[in-house]
Amino acid sequence: MGYELKWSDNINLDESKLRGLEERWNIRFPKEYVEIVLNHDGSVPYIIDQNGEEMTGVVEVPGKLTWSIQLLSLIEKEVLGEVISPIELAYDTLSEALPKNIFPFAINGSGDKFLIDFRKDKNEPQILFQNHEDLILESEITEEELEEKSLEDWQDETLDFVCESFAAFLKLISPRD
Numbered sequence: 001m002g003y004e005l006k007w008s009d010n011i012n013l014d015e016s017k018l019r020g021l022e023e024r025w026n027i028r029f030p031k032e033y034v035e036i037v038l039n040h041d042g043s044v045p046y047i048i049d050q051n052g053e054e055m056t057g058v059v060e061v062p063g064k065l066t067w068s069i070q071l072l073s074l075i076e077k078e079v080l081g082e083v084i085s086p087i088e089l090a091y092d093t094l095s096e097a098l099p100k101n102i103f104p105f106a107i108n109g110s111g112d113k114f115l116i117d118f119r120k121d122k123n124e125p126q127i128l129f130q131n132h133e134d135l136i137l138e139s140e141i142t143e144e145e146l147e148e149k150s151l152e153d154w155q156d157e158t159l160d161f162v163c164e165s166f167a168a169f170l171k172l173i174s175p176r177d
Contacts, residue, residue: 003047003048003049003050003174003175004047004048005045005046005047005048005057005170005173006045006046006047006048006054007036007039007040007043007044007045007046008040008043008044008045008046009040009041009042009043009044010039010040011039011040011041011042011043011075012038012039012041013037013038013039013041013074013075015038017074017075017076017085018034018037018038018074021074021085021087021088025091025103027101027103027116027118027122027125028122028123029116029166030116030124030125030165030166030167032166032167032170033105033116033166036071036170037071037074040071041071041073041074041075042070042071042072042073042074042075042086043070043071044056044057044068044069044070044071045057045069045173047173047174047175049175055175055176056068056175056176057069057173057174057175058173058174058175058176059114059162059169059172059173059174060172060174061129061160061162062160062161062162063160064129064131064160066176067108067109067110067112067129068108068109068176069106069107069108069114069173070106070107070108071105071106072085072086072087072090072104072105072106072107073085073086073087074086074087087104087105090104090107090113091103091104094113094130094135096137096138097130097135097136097137097155097158098115098130098155099119099152099155099156099159100119100152101117101118101119102115102116102117102118102119102128102159103115103116103118104116110131110132111132112129112130112131112132113129113130113132114127114128114129114162114169115127115128115129115130115159116128116166117159124164124165125165125166126161126162126163126164126165127162127163127164127165127166127168127169128159128160128161128162129159129160129162130158130159130160131158131160134158135158136151136154136155136157136158138151141154
């Protein structure tokens with residue numbers, strides 16, 4: 001199958017926004033992500049087939065559904081009187097439902113997030129998926145459940161493995177069937 005990946009928007013992001021976020025989160029994004037977000041912040045992937053036809057790019061979460069995606073923007077917007085970027089808002093909203101060192105980078109049409117997981121490897125983080133209906137907050141776990149396993153273990157069960165790296169994630173983007 002011959003096709004190429006194209007991003008919906010050509011939006012040049014000021015690199016200082018990206019580096020500032022990395023500093024706040026104490027991470028370094030994968031170079032493939034950096035190259036895309038600096039030129040296509042907040043974009044949707046499209047697939048161009050060998051006939052030049054453009055189709056929405058989708059990602060299959062193994063054992064789950066296939067989802068269209070949009071990168072979470074790093075450009076700040078006013079939300080409820082606060083100036084914040086969509087990627088930071090997504091993290092602030094999710095942080096209580098995620099183990100440490102996992103950060104959102106894309107969203108699907110249902111509000112579910114694709115995540116970068118730095119827990120095993122800070123240089124080559126894995127890609128995960130979290131359905132918003134599966135979130136577990138600390139306040140939802142009973143003392144008995146915490147005796148059974150840690151909050152992080154409970155939260156880890158809400159995460160679906162997608163692939164080993166952001167580069168591999170890009171290769172998973174395919175045309176909708």
